[in-house]
Each structure stands twice: as C-alpha cells, then as structure tokens.
Amino acid sequence: MSAAATRPAATRFTLRVPDSWFEFDVWRATRTGDLARLVDARTAKYPRLRPYRAALLKLLREVAERAERQGAVYCATATADESGAGDLLATLLVFHTHGGDDPAENTVAAIAARVSAVAPGQPGEPWRSVEIVTIPAGEAVRIRGVERGVIGGAGAAATIDTVTTQTLVPVPGGEHGAEGVLNVVLTSPHLGLVDELFDLFEAISDTLAWTPDVPAS
Incomplete structure (x- = not known):
C-alpha cells in the first residue's frame, strides 16, 4: 500500500x-x-x-x-x-462537509442516528447496516451494504447496484472541537465479491489518519 x-x-x-x-x-x-x-x-x-x-x-x-x-x-x-x-x-472518493450548524449534530452518535439501516430482503435486494467503530483516526460511523442508484439521463436511465462502504469521521480541530465531517466512500459494481470487497474496503478505510497539524480526537 x-x-x-x-x-x-x-x-x-x-x-x-x-x-x-x-x-x-x-x-x-x-x-x-x-x-x-x-x-x-x-x-x-x-x-x-x-x-x-x-x-x-x-x-x-x-x-x-x-x-x-x-x-x-x-x-x-x-x-x-x-x-x-x-x-x-472499485472507486474511493473522500468528501469533506461542514456538517450541521450545531456542533452536537456532528458527533458520531448523532451522525449514526440520522442513517437508517435497511434489513436484507430478497436475494439481490439493497440493504444497509450502520454501526459505530473505532479506527486510528477516532470513532467513526461505518455504513455497509448494497446500494441501488440510477445512471443515465431521461429515456436512457438504468439502475445499478453497488457494494458500498462509507466511513464518516468528525474532523478534529475546529472552533467547537470539529471541522465538519470526513466521509470515506468505497464502491464496486462486483456484487459477486461482496465479502471480499467489504474486507478490502474496511482495510483501506481503517488507514485514515490525521496529519501532524491536526490534533487527534
């Protein structure tokens, strides 16, 4: 790596x-x-x-x-x-958002509470799990599942299912203890490799670390 x-x-x-x-x-x-x-x-x-x-x-x-x-x-x-x-x-995208105006909205517990889990239904149907985990960068919200999205424009739209792992971590160091939220998003269209992809995605997400000029949470 x-x-x-x-x-x-x-x-x-x-x-x-x-x-x-x-x-x-x-x-x-x-x-x-x-x-x-x-x-x-x-x-x-x-x-x-x-x-x-x-x-x-x-x-x-x-x-x-x-x-x-x-x-x-x-x-x-x-x-x-x-x-x-x-x-x-597979694709890895990292997003930084300022989060809510109230610092209490940017805590790990508050973030997790805003995301709904979706129980697995029929085979091949989307599902989502939500949990709080601890990684080297601090406590985080870990969202895993198979997400369904739409690609293409009007008249040519199609649905696509992707294996998805999101790891949301408050960014330390702001005026109220955090500078928003970082979201590490890994996706892949290869549904036949769900377990292997989750292992890989979590291994990558768990390497997230703040640089020396950002205080550890």
Missing part, C-alpha cells in the same frame, strides 16, 4: 491504498495533464498495459469528472488488469 497525498485546509488526512490503484488530485485531474502522465508512468512500468492506454485514460477521466461533480476532495480507483483493461473494479 502507498500513502495518499496529504489534503489541504480542513481535510488534512492520509489514506493508504494498494499500489495497483490509481490515486489523483480531483481538481488537477480535470484541469491539467496529470492523468495522462499518471497513465504513461504506469504503462512505462508495465509495458503489457500499453495497448490499453487509451481505455485507461478514458476511464480515469470519467471517474475524475464524476468525482468533481460530486464534490470529492480525493479520489483513487482500481481497474482490471490487461485481460480486461477499461473495466472498473
């Missing part, structure tokens, strides 16, 4: 993802040649990926544009190897 870049301002954190993942700054990815340089560096290291350069770059650009539209401050993604280049395996 490799350390992610430290984020600025109220989102000063580090995360570790597997070396095979692509990590990039969302703002720069949509405005500079960073993604092309990232893909070129990867294909130089692994020449077998060169035939898939265009597919990889197109995929990363789509992920970066979606991350920016959603307001993510950090993004990483895992793609299939050369036998299926262009396929998305």
